[in-house]
Amino acid sequence: MSAGTPAPASRRTPTVGDGVKGLTAVVGFLVCVEFASGILQGYYTPIFSDIAGHLSIADADVNWFEAAQLIVSALVVPPLARLADLLGHKKVLLASTAVTALGSWIMALAPSFTTFLIGSALQGAYVVWLPLEVAIIYRRTAGSRQQHALTRRAAAILVGALELSVIVGALTSGALVTRTSMTVLLALPAIVVTLCLVLIWFGIENVPGTQEGRLDVRQFDLSGLGLLTAGIGLVMTGLITIRLEGPGSVLAWGFIVAGIGVLAGFVQVELRQSEPLVDVRLMATRGQWPVQLCAFLFGMSVLGAQIPLSTFARTDPEVVGYGLGASASFVSTLVGVYVIFMAVGAFTLPLTARLLGDRRALVGSALLVAVGYGLWLPLHGSTLQALVNMAVIGVGSGALVAALPAMAASAAPPERTGFVTGMTNATKTMGGAIASAVFAIALSATGSLDTDQGHAPLSGYLTVWGLCAVSALLAAAALSRMPRRGGVSLTPPRA
Numbered sequence: 001m002s003a004g005t006p007a008p009a010s011r012r013t014p015t016v017g018d019g020v021k022g023l024t025a026v027v028g029f030l031v032c033v034e035f036a037s038g039i040l041q042g043y044y045t046p047i048f049s050d051i052a053g054h055l056s057i058a059d060a061d062v063n064w065f066e067a068a069q070l071i072v073s074a075l076v077v078p079p080l081a082r083l084a085d086l087l088g089h090k091k092v093l094l095a096s097t098a099v100t101a102l103g104s105w106i107m108a109l110a111p112s113f114t115t116f117l118i119g120s121a122l123q124g125a126y127v128v129w130l131p132l133e134v135a136i137i138y139r140r141t142a143g144s145r146q147q148h149a150l151t152r153r154a155a156a157i158l159v160g161a162l163e164l165s166v167i168v169g170a171l172t173s174g175a176l177v178t179r180t181s182m183t184v185l186l187a188l189p190a191i192v193v194t195l196c197l198v199l200i201w202f203g204i205e206n207v208p209g210t211q212e213g214r215l216d217v218r219q220f221d222l223s224g225l226g227l228l229t230a231g232i233g234l235v236m237t238g239l240i241t242i243r244l245e246g247p248g249s250v251l252a253w254g255f256i257v258a259g260i261g262v263l264a265g266f267v268q269v270e271l272r273q274s275e276p277l278v279d280v281r282l283m284a285t286r287g288q289w290p291v292q293l294c295a296f297l298f299g300m301s302v303l304g305a306q307i308p309l310s311t312f313a314r315t316d317p318e319v320v321g322y323g324l325g326a327s328a329s330f331v332s333t334l335v336g337v338y339v340i341f342m343a344v345g346a347f348t349l350p351l352t353a354r355l356l357g358d359r360r361a362l363v364g365s366a367l368l369v370a371v372g373y374g375l376w377l378p379l380h381g382s383t384l385q386a387l388v389n390m391a392v393i394g395v396g397s398g399a400l401v402a403a404l405p406a407m408a409a410s411a412a413p414p415e416r417t418g419f420v421t422g423m424t425n426a427t428k429t430m431g432g433a434i435a436s437a438v439f440a441i442a443l444s445a446t447g448s449l450d451t452d453q454g455h456a457p458l459s460g461y462l463t464v465w466g467l468c469a470v471s472a473l474l475a476a477a478a479l480s481r482m483p484r485r486g487g488v489s490l491t492p493p494r495a
Helices: 023-043 045-055 059-087 089-109 113-140 147-176 182-203 222-245 250-271 289-302 306-314 328-356 358-376 383-410 414-443 458-479
Strands: none
Touching: 023 045, 023 089, 023 113, 023 147, 023 182, 045 113, 045 147, 045 182, 045 328, 059 089, 059 113, 059 222, 059 414, 089 113, 089 182, 113 147, 113 383, 113 414, 147 182, 147 328, 147 383, 222 250, 222 414, 289 358, 289 383, 289 414, 289 458, 306 328, 306 414, 306 458, 328 358, 328 383, 358 383, 358 458, 383 414, 414 458
16 A cells, blocks of 8 residues: 555544544553553562562572573564554553563463563563653654654653652552462463453554554564574573673673674674664664664663662671662662653653753753762762662653654654664663673672672672763763754743
């Protein structure tokens, strides 16, 4: 069907007149989905030690759950984002939610470490939810003069709901862990995700993708998918091996070099494809590469630093001379402060954009993240200092989480919005996965966080915070290269 041929009435894409009018209801349903996402992201953190006891494993083995989920998240986003553009965003959102629900139920009923690991890996499919939701909103408002502003507003609402539900999840699991069985406790997030299936099915209309009828495999880049999977799989295998055996492992570096070689071949294959899985040319445009590079660098701190911050807070200063000696309840409070200020950053982004300009507001947000982690270097001796540091980091992080998918969508063709918004999460996840391995190496000579082998040195934590600050500074530099015009508007339209 050509671009100028009207779509049949039964497959008509919503127009401005009906799409914008019903946008509030759609955003309301998507808020429920992000509520479930926040539950998943906040629920397990306070009870990981209890999960370890339930599965009869060491606390250090919990890191495998994080690694498995990051690997799956990095692998699934590009193909799911491409399928969303071909088949429709609702269909892929529904499918990814079903996989996430399955993984959550496996975790709830898991009798062993291996089973729980499989469930945790499957649960990683939720990472594509927010990019798909932004793409749904962006396509629904197509043709409106307020499209960018409406997308930005909706993204801020979704991120705000996400961050607030992280607090709800953390507080809920912490309050119930001693009052019910572990099976019942782990079943609650599975129930929430399952309910999302019903909400998506009935609450979101199906906007067709670019592929009419059944999917033609010739329209889907299977060779690219295979190379991408192999390349990321080899790199991640190498990083996990470094995490276990240390940076001197020849096998680990062999995996990484092989993975980089496969990814280089993947780029060459994609450049020759008429319908690539990853549109390399689009990713290299001036409107995309600063956003995607920022997402990668931002992922290093927002995903990679979670465990080091938690272990530092729980370290007893009377034993090793540093740490906060905090209880699990204070760690929940620290998480709560962080996500509250993330919500503040997301909701106040339009105001700061109006005062400073769009690009300066985003660069300033990245600089806030750098300042926050920089503050950890001299100020890490009290709980008050920790709370202030995380508040500063949270404001900058919240603005970036809200803005990156919308920025990517605004600089892409309509048929590629699902792809570019999904890639912001894929690159962010890859940044977090790489940082996770690097930080683990910094904290222990073997790359392990196993506390049975002793506490990590303070220099390791200083290295983590320093790398997070540097990555945020580089993200600010990347954002400064965005085009002055043509990007998403972060300010509300004037009357």
